[in-house]
Amino acid sequence: MNFQRVHHVKGEVRVPGDKSISHRAVMFGALAKGTTAVTNFLQGADCLSTISCFQQMGIPIENNGNEVLIHGKGLHGLSMPQQPLDVGNSGTTMRLMSGILAGQEFKSVLTGDASIQKRPMGRVIDPLSQMGAGIVSVPGNGCAPLQIRGGSLTGIHYHSKVASAQVKSAILLAGLYADGTTTVTEPQLSRNHTELMLRMFGAQISSQDTTVTIQPEPKLDGRMIQVPGDISSAAYFIAAALMIPCSEVRIRNVGINPTRDGILRVCREMGADITLEHISDTDGEPAADLVVRYSRLHGTVIGGSIIPALIDELPMLAVLACFAEGTTIIRDAQELKVKESNRIDVMVQNLTAMGARIQGTEDGMIIEGGVPLHGAVIDSRLDHRIAMSFAIAGLASDGTTQILGSDCVNISYPGFYADLRKLTL
Ligand SMILES: O=C(O)C1=C[C@@H](OP(=O)(O)O)[C@@H](O)[C@H](O)C1
Numbered sequence: 001m002n003f004q005r006v007h008h009v010k011g012e013v014r015v016p017g018d019k020s021i022s023h024r025a026v027m028f029g030a031l032a033k034g035t036t037a038v039t040n041f042l043q044g045a046d047c048l049s050t051i052s053c054f055q056q057m058g059i060p061i062e063n064n065g066n067e068v069l070i071h072g073k074g075l076h077g078l079s080m081p082q083q084p085l086d087v088g089n090s091g092t093t094m095r096l097m098s099g100i101l102a103g104q105e106f107k108s109v110l111t112g113d114a115s116i117q118k119r120p121m122g123r124v125i126d127p128l129s130q131m132g133a134g135i136v137s138v139p140g141n142g143c144a145p146l147q148i149r150g151g152s153l154t155g156i157h158y159h160s161k162v163a164s165a166q167v168k169s170a171i172l173l174a175g176l177y178a179d180g181t182t183t184v185t186e187p188q189l190s191r192n193h194t195e196l197m198l199r200m201f202g203a204q205i206s207s208q209d210t211t212v213t214i215q216p217e218p219k220l221d222g223r224m225i226q227v228p229g230d231i232s233s234a235a236y237f238i239a240a241a242l243m244i245p246c247s248e249v250r251i252r253n254v255g256i257n258p259t260r261d262g263i264l265r266v267c268r269e270m271g272a273d274i275t276l277e278h279i280s281d282t283d284g285e286p287a288a289d290l291v292v293r294y295s296r297l298h299g300t301v302i303g304g305s306i307i308p309a310l311i312d313e314l315p316m317l318a319v320l321a322c323f324a325e326g327t328t329i330i331r332d333a334q335e336l337k338v339k340e341s342n343r344i345d346v347m348v349q350n351l352t353a354m355g356a357r358i359q360g361t362e363d364g365m366i367i368e369g370g371v372p373l374h375g376a377v378i379d380s381r382l383d384h385r386i387a388m389s390f391a392i393a394g395l396a397s398d399g400t401t402q403i404l405g406s407d408c409v410n411i412s413y414p415g416f417y418a419d420l421r422k423l424t425l
């Protein structure tokens with residue numbers, strides 16, 4: 001797909017439901033007794049993979065588009081899948097499901113696409129093995145496919161080396177089936193959707209700073225879940241409005257959980273004009289309308305404990321930094337190397353092709369802003385966040401930007417190009 005400079009982005013948009021919350025709604029709904037009704041569920045390929053995995057384990061799920069109904073069978077209601085469970089491109093599905101499957105008295109196999117088979121799974125294999133699960137990497141390299149023999153788990157206190165909500169959640173979910181208390185401490189606080197939602201379903205879970213503790217064998221009850229818009233999807237429109245002169249965009253009902261709102265904090269630090277309106281709170285997950293206006297930005301340093309609160313937004317922030325005066329340093333972000341692609345290498349390669357002054361580092365990037373960008377052929381490496389970031393870059397650059405593999409946006413935002421187009425009319 002090709003992109004060219006536009007004069008502005010203007011108008012209103014409603015981004016689809018949050019990906020992290022949509023996955024969890026299906027998983028926890030399946031483990032609860034009774035029906036869970038989810039509205040504004042993200043119909044992206046990743047969340048559809050989660051639905052199909054639970055259907056394969058005997059959970060009836062009706063996907064009516066705007067509402068998803070999960071007819072949960074309780075903590076011990078899953079049945080043994082007859083085939084390997086295919087998570088597609090979704091790291092969240094693979095890692096959270098490994099925690100659930102570690103607690104089941106049956107054998108299962110988790111697999112996925114070429115990208116997922118390169119991502120590190122040792123980070124869940126290690127703690128789940130310590131809890132007593134039989135979990136192995138079939139190719140023997142710490143990656144998927146994973147073979148899991150669950151049951152008879154012991155609660156542990158795990159000190160994770162990475163601030164990862166997927167690792168934390170996998171351990172907490174296994175903790176539902178352990179014979180005592182399970183605790184996870186992480187180096188920095190990662191997104192806390194698991195803690196918030198499991199508590200709403202009836203789990204006994206308590207958090208203090210970067211430590212979370214869960215008690216086993218709760219009675220989880222089906223419930224209603226309203227999914228807020230995904231701030232990671234809103235990031236593309238936030239950046240477009242900030243980068244393109246004369247722009248003003250209103251993004252409705254965006255989740256602004258403090259463990260996810262790093263992009264708002266960094267953009268404001270860079271000089272962005274962003275206001276929040278109609279702030280609401282449903283089940284502990286705050287949301288707001290974001291009003292974003294074109295702003296003259298300056299460079300900044302992004303590192304430390306804010307990184308987990310904006311990890312998926314860093315590709316877009318790297319593009320934004322090209323449009324800010326001065327230097328932007330992104331550090332402590334080595335996790336970018338183990339996402340759907342190596343997001344440090346891919347950003348450096350593609351932004352360099354567009355004429356940016358950017359240098360990759362061991363744990364991030366250094367970007368000299370204020371150098372105009374020009375169109376180029378962009379290899380998305382089938383990474384949805386890369387494709388969306390460069391679509392926005394193309395709208396603010398000379399010439400034509402061609403994105404290869406542009407359909408991969410279906411992973412997290414199937415209507416992305418249509419919504420973007422409406423804002424450019
Ligand atoms: O728990 C989640 O829903 C997610 C956690 C993050 O990954 P890590 O846990 O690997 O940091 C994030 O990058 C991913 O898009 C979704």
Ligand SMILES: C=C(OP(=O)(O)O)C(=O)O
Binds near residue numbers: 046089091092385
């Ligand atoms: C890293 C991501 O997702 P996952 O880990 O679920 O594949 C993402 O959506 O940017």
